[in-house]
Amino acid sequence: MTTLGDPVGTSTLPAILGGPRARQDDYPVWPEHDERDVEAVARVVRSGRWGGFPFPGPETARFAERFAALQGGGTAVPMVNGTITMEVAMRAAGIGWGDEVIVPAYTFQATAAAPMAAGALPVIVDIDPETYCIDPAAVEAAITPRTRAIIPVHLGAQMADMDAIMRIAEAHDLIVVEDCAHVPGAAWQGRGAGTIGHFGSFSLQSSKTLTSGEGGVLLCRTPELARRASSIIDCGRPKDPAGIEYTQGSNYRMTELQAALANVGLDRLPGQIAERAESRAYADRVLGSVPGVRILPADPRMTIPAFYRYVFAVDPDRFGLDHLQVTRALAAEGVPSWIGYEAMHRYTLFQPQTTRLPVPTAFPEYFRFETMSFPEAERAAEREAVWLDERIFRAGTDGVDAVVDALRKIQAHAPAIAGHLGGAA
Numbered sequence: 001m002t003t004l005g006d007p008v009g010t011s012t013l014p015a016i017l018g019g020p021r022a023r024q025d026d027y028p029v030w031p032e033h034d035e036r037d038v039e040a041v042a043r044v045v046r047s048g049r050w051g052g053f054p055f056p057g058p059e060t061a062r063f064a065e066r067f068a069a070l071q072g073g074g075t076a077v078p079m080v081n082g083t084i085t086m087e088v089a090m091r092a093a094g095i096g097w098g099d100e101v102i103v104p105a106y107t108f109q110a111t112a113a114a115p116m117a118a119g120a121l122p123v124i125v126d127i128d129p130e131t132y133c134i135d136p137a138a139v140e141a142a143i144t145p146r147t148r149a150i151i152p153v154h155l156g157a158q159m160a161d162m163d164a165i166m167r168i169a170e171a172h173d174l175i176v177v178e179d180c181a182h183v184p185g186a187a188w189q190g191r192g193a194g195t196i197g198h199f200g201s202f203s204l205q206s207s208k209t210l211t212s213g214e215g216g217v218l219l220c221r222t223p224e225l226a227r228r229a230s231s232i233i234d235c236g237r238p239k240d241p242a243g244i245e246y247t248q249g250s251n252y253r254m255t256e257l258q259a260a261l262a263n264v265g266l267d268r269l270p271g272q273i274a275e276r277a278e279s280r281a282y283a284d285r286v287l288g289s290v291p292g293v294r295i296l297p298a299d300p301r302m303t304i305p306a307f308y309r310y311v312f313a314v315d316p317d318r319f320g321l322d323h324l325q326v327t328r329a330l331a332a333e334g335v336p337s338w339i340g341y342e343a344m345h346r347y348t349l350f351q352p353q354t355t356r357l358p359v360p361t362a363f364p365e366y367f368r369f370e371t372m373s374f375p376e377a378e379r380a381a382e383r384e385a386v387w388l389d390e391r392i393f394r395a396g397t398d399g400v401d402a403v404v405d406a407l408r409k410i411q412a413h414a415p416a417i418a419g420h421l422g423g424a425a
């Protein structure tokens with residue numbers, strides 16, 4: 001059990017100052033894998049049907065069906081990653097040149113880059129400090145006659161407020177693409193993530209809970225949207241019953257090798273979700289006991305709390321260190337963590353004015369990042385957010401205990417650590 005309530009542990013020196021590590025053993029590896037993965041890949045190799053053409057192959061079709069069943073709705077179209085999924089959603093919905101798409105200021109760059117690749121304009125809005133997900137009030141304030149879509153991101157271990165987002169979308173006739181890269185298996189008010197909006201975009205990249213190394217899957221609300229998405233990712237080949245509707249497309253097909261891994265991942269996922277939900281609830285209870293640590297409270301409307309990385313906030317004024325200093329000290333304790341994304345308008349991976357892409361060239365007014373300000377996203381990205389690595393949640397509540405012990409030691413020695421790292425927060 002954790003040293004919760006026991007101040008003795010805090011007299012031990014933190015590892016970064018030469019004390020013992022809070023976590024002696026390395027956390028288990030990620031992705032989780034066993035002989036089932038090896039056998040599934042070997043089976044596909046022996047079959048000779050490795051690629052994605054003709055689309056979908058048998059493994060891919062099976063994965064699509066099972067994935068839609070897991071989320072409880074829609075038609076699933078597997079593809080190469082969880083960025084193309086969002087670009088394809090835009091194209092399938094007829095969103096393109098000069099249309100505005102509202103995205104949160106705190107997310108991976110793909111959430112804004114994907115609509116741009118479809119010719120649309122990302123309109124960045126701030127986040128809710130309680131969840132770090134898109135702030136519905138900011139969404140509403142950003143709507144203009146050009147707005148066509150919203151991309152709420154279900155971030156870390158949270159889901160965006162889908163009740164509010166869908167109310168706004170319905171009132172303004174907007175398309176909603178849920179960026180579900182972090183939450184396969186999650187549900188909101190009993191409805192699967194990605195089935196509430198018009199599309200749900202999932203990433204199967206290797207740090208994600210359900211992974212095929214690289215990969216993605218787009219859940220589409222209607223068979224018609226799924227047909228269009230399938231055509232776009234299969235070089236534009238027609239998917240309508242008459243076989244006559246060609247689209248402009250490219251090759252974004254999932255391969256059979258990827259689908260084989262994804263199918264084994266689906267076998268494993270329900271157990272992982274249950275185990276991780278328990279650790280998450282435990283983390284919610286114990287982490288907040290550390291002075292200066294703020295939990296992002298679990299929203300009871302997230303009825304299946306499937307998650308990827310667990311995010312909490314440190315208040316540098318109370319904790320005595322900022323999030324970068326905390327993650328460095330946690331690393332020394334054997335606890336892998338990360339400060340998370342940069343705010344979108346400051347993102348080094350998202351600086352379109354330095355490129356000659358059509359969208360920023362034609363609409364420079366949407367990319368004057370130096371004039372933009374998103375205080376909540378900046379606070380999360382530059383001072384507060386700590387993302388606990390997915391491996392920690394493979395070690396059950398013991399894994400979380402080491403985090404609490406480490407944080408308590410680090411906080412108790414914050415001034416010395418700040419000095420050691422070269423400056424106070």
Ligand SMILES: Cc1ncc(COP(=O)(O)O)c(C=O)c1O
Nearest residue numbers: 081082083108110181203204205
């Ligand atoms: C929130 C979010 N959206 C989209 C993506 C893109 O997924 P992929 O890496 O599969 O393209 C990621 C990937 O990490 C992500 O975290």
